[in-house]
Amino acid sequence: xxxxxxxxxxxxxFPVEDxxxxxxxxxxFKLEQGKSLGIVGESGSGKSVTSLAIMGLLKxxxxxxxxxxxxxxxxxxxxxxxxxxxxxxxxxxxxxxDSLAALHPYFRVGKQIAEVYKSHNKVSKADAKKxxxxxxDLVGIPQPDKRFNDYPHxxxxxxxxxxxxxxxxxxxxxxxxxxxxxxxxDVTVQAQIxxxxxxxxxxxxxxxxxxxxxxxxxxxxxDDVLVMYAGRAVETGSVVDVLTKPxxxxxxxxxxxxxxxxxxxxxxHSISGTPPSMLNLASGCAxxxxxxxxxxxxxxxxxxxxxxxxxTSPNHQSRCYLDTAQRANLxxxxxxxxxx
Amino acid sequence: xxxxxxxxxxxxxxxxxxxxxxxxxLFMAVPADPARLSCGKTCSEETKIGIRHAMEIDIPFSxxxxxxxxxxxxxxxxxxxxxxxxxxxxxxLGFSFRTDENVTDLLQRRAPVTFSLALGASILxxxxxxxxxxxxxxKRGKLVDKLVQSVALFGSSLQIYLIGWVxxxxxxxxxxxLPTPAYVSPFESITSWAGGMLLPWxxxxxxxxxxxxxxxxxxxxxxxxxxxxRTARSNGLTKSRVYFRHTLRGAITPIITIFGxxxxxxxxxxxxxxxxxxxKGVGRLSLEAxxxxxxPIIIGTVIFGAFFIIVANLIVDMLYAVLDPKVRxxx
Numbered sequence: 001x002x003x004x005x006x007x008x009x010x011x012x013x014f015p016v017e018d019x020x021x022x023x024x025x026x027x028x029f030k031l032e033q034g035k036s037l038g039i040v041g042e043s044g045s046g047k048s049v050t051s052l053a054i055m056g057l058l059k060x061x062x063x064x065x066x067x068x069x070x071x072x073x074x075x076x077x078x079x080x081x082x083x084x085x086x087x088x089x090x091x092x093x094x095x096x097x098d099s100l101a102a103l104h105p106y107f108r109v110g111k112q113i114a115e116v117y118k119s120h121n122k123v124s125k126a127d128a129k130k131x132x133x134x135x136x137d138l139v140g141i142p143q144p145d146k147r148f149n150d151y152p153h154x155x156x157x158x159x160x161x162x163x164x165x166x167x168x169x170x171x172x173x174x175x176x177x178x179x180x181x182x183x184x185x186d187v188t189v190q191a192q193i194x195x196x197x198x199x200x201x202x203x204x205x206x207x208x209x210x211x212x213x214x215x216x217x218x219x220x221x222x223d224d225v226l227v228m229y230a231g232r233a234v235e236t237g238s239v240v241d242v243l244t245k246p247x248x249x250x251x252x253x254x255x256x257x258x259x260x261x262x263x264x265x266x267x268x269h270s271i272s273g274t275p276p277s278m279l280n281l282a283s284g285c286a287x288x289x290x291x292x293x294x295x296x297x298x299x300x301x302x303x304x305x306x307x308x309x310x311x312t313s314p315n316h317q318s319r320c321y322l323d324t325a326q327r328a329n330l331x332x333x334x335x336x337x338x339x340x
Numbered sequence: 341x342x343x344x345x346x347x348x349x350x351x352x353x354x355x356x357x358x359x360x361x362x363x364x365x366l367f368m369a370v371p372a373d374p375a376r377l378s379c380g381k382t383c384s385e386e387t388k389i390g391i392r393h394a395m396e397i398d399i400p401f402s403x404x405x406x407x408x409x410x411x412x413x414x415x416x417x418x419x420x421x422x423x424x425x426x427x428x429x430x431x432x433l434g435f436s437f438r439t440d441e442n443v444t445d446l447l448q449r450r451a452p453v454t455f456s457l458a459l460g461a462s463i464l465x466x467x468x469x470x471x472x473x474x475x476x477x478x479k480r481g482k483l484v485d486k487l488v489q490s491v492a493l494f495g496s497s498l499q500i501y502l503i504g505w506v507x508x509x510x511x512x513x514x515x516x517x518l519p520t521p522a523y524v525s526p527f528e529s530i531t532s533w534a535g536g537m538l539l540p541w542x543x544x545x546x547x548x549x550x551x552x553x554x555x556x557x558x559x560x561x562x563x564x565x566x567x568x569x570r571t572a573r574s575n576g577l578t579k580s581r582v583y584f585r586h587t588l589r590g591a592i593t594p595i596i597t598i599f600g601x602x603x604x605x606x607x608x609x610x611x612x613x614x615x616x617x618x619x620k621g622v623g624r625l626s627l628e629a630x631x632x633x634x635x636p637i638i639i640g641t642v643i644f645g646a647f648f649i650i651v652a653n654l655i656v657d658m659l660y661a662v663l664d665p666k667v668r669x670x671x
Binding site for chain 1: 566567568570571572573574575576577578579581586589590663664665666
């Protein structure tokens with residue numbers, strides 16, 4: 001399998017009145033053709049900003065993007081806005097969390113899909129319409145020729161997210177970024193949408209980046225996981241490795257916070273403290289103030305230095321000073337079943 | 341949906357009648373004697389009584405009102421059966437106290453001037469306001485934006501009678517760039533019509549454009565941060581599509597609303613603009629009538645104006661349903 005997307009040392013800064021917000025601080029990862037990567041992290045950890053940077057949607061904002069984003073060999077950080085425009089929808093596409101807000105409320109859904117198809121392909125209006133109906137059918141919307149004429153508010157949440165997917169895939173992109181696509185949906189519909197994404201991925205060989213803070217969704221869907229904290233990857237690896245053998249206190253904390261049927265109300269585990277302000281990042285490990293295990297690292301090293309992303313086992317890296325032997329004892333999460 | 345429209349139409353008609361009732365009652369309570377207006381102080385008492393009789397204002401108020409409202413729908417015959425009987429065709433608004441002219445005819449003659457002024461100016465200010473507002477929003481913080489905003493602020497603080505005269509002075513009197521403002525029927529000569537109306541259009545449009553530019557700017561900025569605009573961009577639509585179709589469509593509803601109401605108000609008479617440029621429109625007519633306490637004309641122009649405001653409100657309400665599919669389906 002060849003690498004389809006490679007992000008190298010991505011940095012995104014937003015200059016604001018009080019200084020500079022460092023939303024992403026040197027993020028690197030690879031995604032192979034047809035594979036899926038789950039990105040997890042708290043709000044403000046830089047997940048969405050990363051995806052916007054890949055899509056080139058930060059180009060016309062005040063954001064300063066540096067590093068490299070190689071999509072099929074082409075560097076997107078250096079690409080012009082007009083090159084990016086042609087590439088959006090055709091090579092890389094994105095779906096968003098709130099499908100009601102993300103679809104234009106005043107246009108018929110079919111027309112919105114046809115418009116995307118038509119703007120990338122020299123086709124007649126009738127052909128664009130045919131394509132839109134075909135896409136609606138593909139994502140499992142019953143009576144697609146009739147629903148073509150409906151407005152977004154006439155669809156249920158799940159159906160609307162299917163419309164979003166139909167629109168994003170209408171020009172056969174090879175990369176789909178799904179930014180919390182199931183957050184606003186109830187659990188059964190969530191499962192259906194994930195199932196749909198999976199089958200599409202299989203059928204078209206699409207690479208998928210799934211952004212979420214739901215580890216359950218990750219375990220069901222992704223091949224690899226990237227755990228982000230304060231704009232950096234703190235742990236990456238295969239789903240099974242990261243979710244069953246976490247090597248970073250933050251990943252461990254996330255996994256321990258998942259309630260099980262046996263959890264009683266006052267026994268919920270939580271990571272104390274709040275995420276750091278991205279405006280003035282400390283010189284040490286960003287997670288240090290909240291880390292339960294910092295005392296196990298001698299010399300207060302965590303407060304002054306940022307650990308590197310180090311391979312702890314093949315294809316499994318983490319950014320932590322704890323030594324490997326210690327981790328096995330300290331970071332044992334409650335049993336987490338990965339459905340593969 | 342259909343029921344909603346019917347209800348709104350009925351409500352509008354009721355409202356119009358309420359306006360007629362209040363206007364009629366209010367102005368007829370003013371102690372203005374038509375007899376004095378039409379023949380001055382030298383009139384004999386008999387002439388005055390004769391005039392009052394001819395105008396049918398020597399009968400009780402309720403009877404006057406009844407005849408007035410009836411006259412709006414069927415031809416009204418003043419002093420029926422007598423030798424001085426005369427017919428006022430429906431919709432009858434009575435005769436001028438001063439000149440004895442039929443008010444409906446007078447309005448009919450004056451209305452084209454006002455309509456020409458209102459339509460031309462409103463098209464100009466709507467397109468100009470929206471374009472400048474969009475430009476300003478898309479170049480937020482840049483020089484163009486600051487320039488548009490400053491001019492808009494300047495424009496909205498100006499008065500028509502100031503800028504109208506200044507423009508007249510420089511563009512017409514001193515430099516002959518524009519023809520002298522005057523009304524020529526477009527059926528006679530479309531070019532003289534447009535030429536004669538050009539300065540009034542520009543003046544009125546400039547003043548009103550400011551508000552539309554600011555409204556469009558804020559609407560565009562708000563819509564630009566909507567998720568659906570991000571979706572349009574993330575699907576690789578061209579900039580012009582994203583801005584002119586997706587963003588503008590999201591921002592245009594309040595602009596159309598205000599435009600409808602402004603236009604409705606203006607069709608009833610643009611008092612200041614017409615006076616500034618000496619155009620004999622409905623606004624000028626009402627102003628003259630007020631100076632002379634010519635009550636039938638005042639009542640006529642008020643009802644005329646109210647009619648357009650009510651109709652504009654009705655149209656705007658219905659437009660909502662066209663503009664917003666959510667309203668269309670749920671009602």
